[in-house]
Amino acid sequence: MIGRLSGLLIEKNPPQIVLDVNGVGYELDVPMSTFYNLPALGEKLSLLTHFAVRDDGHFLYGFQSESERFAFRQLLKVSGIGARTALSVLSGLSVNDLAAAVAQQELGRLIKIPGIGKKTAERLLLELKGKLADVGSGSPGAAPSDTRSDITQALLALGYNEKEATAAVRQLAADLSTSEGIRQALKLLSKS
Known part of the structure; x- marks a missing residue:
């Protein structure tokens, strides 16, 4: 392997x-x-x-991270989920967001992902319950990169290009939450 x-x-x-x-x-x-x-x-x-x-x-x-690979492998264990769908889930939600959606049984967050219908989302919530709990909290070293990744993805979704988003995220303090990081990044981008 x-x-x-x-x-x-x-x-x-x-x-x-x-x-x-x-x-x-x-x-x-x-x-x-x-x-x-x-x-x-x-x-x-x-x-x-x-x-x-x-x-x-x-x-x-x-x-890029062990938490992503672990979540991918857990997704592959769900009946009816193949590699393409697992990649789509991880492209639509960060590992932390996926773990939170499963823990809180948020069907709506999963249905928003392209290729995931109601029945598939229900199956994901049922079969992943309890399996992503450790990943959701993240290891101390992984959390900042996952947060930075989430902030970057949010900026890209808002229409900023990759170069702008990456430059703004690099200027942020390491200990920010995702929502605070997005706010501060938007302030930085509005000044430039």
Whole structure:
């Protein structure tokens, strides 16, 4: 099994990237939460991976954090959820938001994700209950990057480009909540 890849980022075509590892180009599908935080082409990148072997081929999925990979693997265990749907869920919600939606049984948050209907959302809430509790709180080292990722995603959703959003998030203090971070980032962006 391939658990981690480190190399140079040579292609970005959402949701797929190509990572050159010592002359071998690995194609990986990544959730948009990881995609938004990728470095520029030609820069070094290290991703955790999930390797899947199916009848129609071998597939690699890349994740920036252990919590994302764990959530992806938990989603794959839900009946009727494949890798594409799991990536869609992680692209539509951060791991913390997914864990909160499951803990609070918020059907509406899941239905807003493209490709997730009412029955699928109900199945997700039922089968993931209690399985993402530890991920939702996050490890001390993972929380700031998840918060920064959430802030960046919110800015992108509001129409700012990736460069503007990333620059604004870099200027924020590390201990901000997501909502306060978004407020402060918007203030910074309105001044520029």
